[in-house]
Amino acid sequence: MLFDLLIKREINLKNELLSGLTVALALVPEAIAFAFVAGVDPSVGLWAAVVVGFVTSAFGGRPGMISGATGAMAVVMTAFVVLHGLEYLFAAVIACGVIQMLCGVLRFGKFVRLLPHSVMLGFVNGLAIVIGMSQFGQLKHNHRVVFDEHERAFAVAGEWLSGGQMAITLSLIALTMAIIYLLPKLTRAVPGTLAAIVATTLLVQLTPIESVTVNDSVREMNAVAQEKTEKARLFEQEKPQLLVSQVDERGREIAASQIEVTQSAPSRQAGRFAIPSIPLNLESLGIVLGLGVTLAAIGLIESLMTLTLIDELTETRGAPNRECMAQGAANIFAGLIGGMGGCAMIGQSMINIRSGGRHRLSGITAALALLAFIVFPPLWNCIGLIPVAALVGVMFVVVIGTFEWTSLRLWNRIPASDFLVIVAVSAITVVSDLAVAVASGVVISALVFAWRKSHHIDAEVSVENGVKRYELTGPLFFGAVTSFRELFTPADDPDEVTIEFQHTKVYDHSALEAISGVCQKYRNLGKSVTLCHLSDECQTLLRKADPELAPSIAEPDCRLAV
Known part of the structure; x- marks a missing residue:
């Protein structure tokens, strides 16, 4: 039987601890990257990964599933942070948590079972494509702030690596992937992912090979993020006085200008408990709830669909309503300590499951290890030595393992409408976001069903x-x-x-x-x-x-x- 609540397996302590450590190593660049996408300090993403990861692993409804700061939620935060600032973001994350807990109390988690299998396949394929596409950004350097005339907002652009740099990076990615695939054929004493990261790091550090490390990436991301925030602030100050015809020109001028960015302290230091300092009025409540509802919907959809996927991989059954409660509590706590919030992460969950993590201990270990990386400078320095190319290789392996390749052979074996749903959900996930993709897939499936039955x-x-x-x-x-x-x-x-x-x-x-x-x-x-x-x-x-x-x-x- 696929779902069997009575299955009991002994915990393999070594696998759980090593899987958790591997996940923690993969969480570092992801949390930093997603914080960068959201336009916040990297520490805001890292603390979100610690809090959300620990709470959901300890109290959630799906042992073995990893949660943290995610790109699906980070994307909708970008403009919000520019318009309203960090304190409003933290308040919105708390509102998101309250809404998610309410969904758990009302037992809305069970509705994930109503999602058609074609929507599930589209979700998995689309998310795999998004994860893969996001890794190509690591093949760029010399990042700078540019003005997007279509969105009338500032963005970050980079130049592709060239010549020897590109060759070295691609070689390290290939080496990492090869170790992950080949090592399990020789021994399963050490997870292939962890061995690949360690081997690639030692190769770069002990030889003349030069490659961008996590430390290098963090410094560049931090500097560019601060520059982007400062230029966006200046632009928003000047925009009300500009004519419509002058807006784009002034935006380009500010983007090209050299602005001295002061290392000012954030409004609140991440990792310290505090109530978000926003005005207590209806206007603020409307602003906060608007983003809170969106974050709650995206977070729950991604988490519950990932839960279902892990259920199938492990042949066990999770508790969706309990997961809703845990996700909500985690986001409330994350907002109170200055984190950007988060939800389940399919990539890291796949790393954990494939590395042998099946129980709560692996997720708890990942969260505590990530906390140790943040709190203890010597450990953070070791993490900073990891080549970014090694982490890209790990994520490419996750993409290959996540994508449902068998779905490509279904085009002439299932109804054309079901295959259309798979393609549509995958495409919408890539060009829009998960919530819109899943909702669109459900609507298309429902309309097709209604048409057939009519x-x-x-x-x-x-x-x-x-x-x-x-x-x-x-x-x-x-x-x-x-x-x-x-x-x-x-x-x-x-x-x-x-x-x-x-x-x-x-x-x-x-x-x-x-x-x-x-x-x-x-x-x-x-x-x-x-x-x-x-x-x-x-x-x-x-x-x-x-x-x-x-x-x-x-x-x-x-x-x-x-």
Whole structure:
């Protein structure tokens, strides 16, 4: 059985600890990169990874799943931080947590089971593509601030590595991937991912090979992020006084200018408990709730879908509602200590599962190891020596393992509409975000289902003793009401008509309205209708919807005469 709550496995302490350490190493550049995307200090992303990772691993509904700062949530934070600042972001993260906990209390987590498998495949493929595409940014250097005329906002652009630098970087990526694939064939005593990171780091540090390290990347990201924030602040100050025709030109001038960036302290130091300092009024509440709802939706969708994926990989079953509660509590705490919030991370979760992490200990170990990297400078210095190329190689392996390659062979084996959903969800995940992609996939799947089922309503017609009998088959719901109405010919029918519902089921209000409408047509012609084998619930609803239906039970077998 795929989902078996009774399966019990002994904890492999070595695998759990080594998997957690491997995940922690992979979390460092990801947390920094996502903080950079959101336009906040790297420490804000790192503390979010620590808090969200620890709380969800310890109390969440899916042992083995890793949570932290994610790109899906970081993307929607970018403009918000520029417009409203860090304190509003922290307040929005807290609001996100409250909403997620409310979803857990109301047991909304179970609705993830309603997601079609085609949406799941599209989600996994799209996310794999997004993770892979994000790694190509590591093949650039000399980052600078530019002005995006389309968005009328500042962005960061870089130049591709060239010549020997590109060759060295690609070689280190290939070496990392080769070790991860080949080492398990020789021994499983050490996770291949951890061995690859250590080997590549030693190669770079003990030989003349030069490669960008985590330390180098953090310094450059920090400097460019501060420059971007300062230029955006100056632009927002000047924009109200500019003519529309002057906005783009002034934006380009500010982007190209040399601005001295002062190393000012942030409004609140990450890692220290504090209530966000924002005005307590309705305007602030509206601003905070707007982002909070968006973050909550994205976080829950990504977390619950990742939970389902890990369920399938481990042949166990997680607790979606418990995960909602844990994610909410984690984000509340993250907002209070100056973190950017987060949710489940499919990439790191795959690293953990494939490295042998199956229990809560691996996630807790990852969070505590990441905390140690932040708190103890010697450990942070060791992490800083890791080549970024090694971490890119790790993520490429995750991409290859995450993408459902078998889905490419389904194009002529499954209905075309289902394959369209897979492609659509994958594409929308890449060009937009996860929440929009999943919602679009569900809507497309629902419309396709409704269209198919709308043609399944039919009736066998017979006439006996002057009474015309319609014996219905198939579901009756909003998509089938047109076909349902077309089955009847009130003007041509005799004075007595029977509609038999024994082999059909009435699903929604649209169906009830269609039944009432058909009966009304017969009434207007002075003809009588008997509705047979309607459920008690349908009879009650029909009486409430249309009192003129003459609600009298004709026979003990629940026949309603009209």
